Amino acid sequence: MPANLPPALTDDLRGRFGDRFTVSPAVCAHHGKDESSLPAAPPDAVVFAQTTEEVAAVAALCHAHRIPLIPYGTGTSLEGHLHAVRGGICVDLSQMNRIVAIRPEDLDATVGAGVTRKGLNAALHGTGLFFPIDPGADASLGGMAATRASGTNAVRYGTMREAVLAATAVLADGRVIRTGTRAKKSSAGYDLTRLFVGSEGTLGIITELTVRLHPLPEAIASAVCAFPDIAAAVSTVIQTIQLGIPVARIEILDALSIQAINRYSKTALREAPTLFFELHGSPAGVAEQTAALRAIAAEHVGMDFEWADKPEDRSRLWQARHDAYYACLGLRPGARSITTDVCVPISRLAECIAATRADLEQTGLVAPLLGHVGDGNFHMLLLVDPDDDDQLATARGFAQRLAERAIAMDGTCTGEHGIGLGKRKYMALEHGAEALAVMRAIKMALDPDDIMNPGKILPD
């Protein structure tokens, strides 16, 4: 029996959930750590919920006892979002993995929060539709909504902000709301859907969501092109977007990332700043886009422009991109990565990257850079020896300066990873004291006892 939970609560949960309630240290430990480098903070117990009603029942009980409640999807968050820093009950939603409905005429689907993006796409097989948001990890859609995730396709298809039409959410006291309808647009009152998207479980727990789908493109092509420097690559992207070329993906990888990929994926790419493109459309449209891209890249001294429209060639290229994380870890065997992301207006991107690389050189850290350059969003993988406290401190200092640099350029301290525990310290700088006070007022209005994923987003 965990010391922190009232026996009346554990008895009630055990009676209601049987084996799906556990205080097993191993299970709690598994649920107390995400993919960040932050110290683990296990919950006191874990409940595996299967329905919205069950989550509501857990919330009502936790509310009665003023015990924290933390939602858990696949554990792939990057800023300590699920760490039970004040103990409490973790609600694992992975068994809420039902595809409730797929509606091809409306291009939408309703799913349990535990359905993963790959799970949804598998269920869409044969419909001619797909769900485009791809944060890398096969995260749950509930978790992706809660962190406002995005990824490589966001430049064309948007982020979870645009993808979620409506959600079912359990509030702090166990009440259940639906945040919208299936209408594509609405002017009917406050946008609760967008309020819950990105709220990281601090206002309520998303248990079901309706998401937009998109038609599978008739034709897909990929292209890759190396550049003499980052500025030339970014200028290529700016011009591409200004010309209205509807690229589905534009990714940037610096020379170090390419070196890592060459080593890991046995590719032979030039070790220079490189753009990966993906183009969606009709066959003629994709050919036209490719020609336009080639011309723009040539203007910016692009080298080795190659394109692929065969699925196997495309897959090889994007597999290499998706494996970049592991490839980069391979640059320093034994290292682990402190992964951070920022997002700036694209006009400032080349400057932000240049200043960041200059800073990096001062630190002596090894840190490949890659990102969703069409959105001005990039990641750095700070490869550190987990046992070297000095190096960890250096890396954290570097990440802090990066966040502050992005904010100073009218950007954000996180484009897609979220705030969690790790980035709370930038909230006041990014939003200002008054906007942060508004967020606190909203949190207080919806969760006055501070039991919904406490300690996240808002600084203490």
Added chain:
Amino acid sequence: MPANLPPALTDDLRGRFGDRFTVSPAVCAHHGKDESSLPAAPPDAVVFAQTTEEVAAVAALCHAHRIPLIPYGTGTSLEGHLHAVRGGICVDLSQMNRIVAIRPEDLDATVGAGVTRKGLNAALHGTGLFFPIDPGADASLGGMAATRASGTNAVRYGTMREAVLAATAVLADGRVIRTGTRAKKSSAGYDLTRLFVGSEGTLGIITELTVRLHPLPEAIASAVCAFPDIAAAVSTVIQTIQLGIPVARIEILDALSIQAINRYSKTALREAPTLFFELHGSPAGVAEQTAALRAIAAEHVGMDFEWADKPEDRSRLWQARHDAYYACLGLRPGARSITTDVCVPISRLAECIAATRADLEQTGLVAPLLGHVGDGNFHMLLLVDPDDDDQLATARGFAQRLAERAIAMDGTCTGEHGIGLGKRKYMALEHGAEALAVMRAIKMALDPDDIMNPGKILPD
């Protein structure tokens, strides 16, 4: 001196604003009525503000005296959004019409809340960019943000929900916040931008906003096609969207609307349910889209498919569409229009329209139907004799059944006009009591004295 305002407040405002503060009955009357059929409700005074700081000063004064504060843009709202139902001070923002910055590399612009959409597009001349959101009226961007407006281009370019990157807003007590940054995406905390977009001045007054721009398409074509019935037209739209044809506009007009247009605009269109399309892209892409559309329309017995890529032919067509409101009024000289809009999942659209037309026949009302069919959003213009109370009551009853029908189909009681005063009665039905309670809690947290545009959105 208006009886409702404390002399200390009016003295202070007069001292601060001079001629830009007025209690003139004519000016107050002008600011107490929008384009709805709701009874006028003039404010006690009007302030013409020129800066965010001035709005903040008015808010601080109103807060000190607990006097309502109502923002005013161009007065083109349709549900009584600006009616001063509890008196108070109207802040006219039309002089906040400065284009603060246009940033072609970032595809964004920052403008005062009083800049209109046409004003912004005029300022964009020569940049190769445009602002696509077009609600018909030349509304102010602040007002469009506050009502989450959209219009004909939303199917391709989204609504004000997607268009606003960040806003500056004055809170109930005069504090000023900025709701976001210029980063294209962010996962940094609660989405205050989306909370203020659509809040109709009830949480704060938007004084400045940063909006996304889009590249002007290289080629534009329009097409028009008549159908034997509404269902065939809607099926054409569904198939068009499922195939991923990126139409910029798809508008539906029923036979009665076409009849009105023929009469008003001297066109010779077949008086049958009709789709108007607009296509944006490269010349080859637009030609390809046109061919695909023609084939889909033919499958659904489309008739008289015509397309135009010359600017003058396109303009004539869209001018006719934009004049549809006046054309429809011409169907019943002396009548005025009670204009309402709903939005449903597109799979339910044909059914919703059929049931609505059957209902209409029972009432004997004359009401052309037109709408943004790609989004499932349609409008009815209920043409009524303003002096005939029975007819007004019949029209209001019809509008109520229409809203309830849309909600029953998992749609919304308003796709783009907003709630204002007129649609508060549907809020509980659409959102449920618990979600409505969440909205109330947010309102209470941000405006505990209920002085920001009181009486709007939330039912009493």
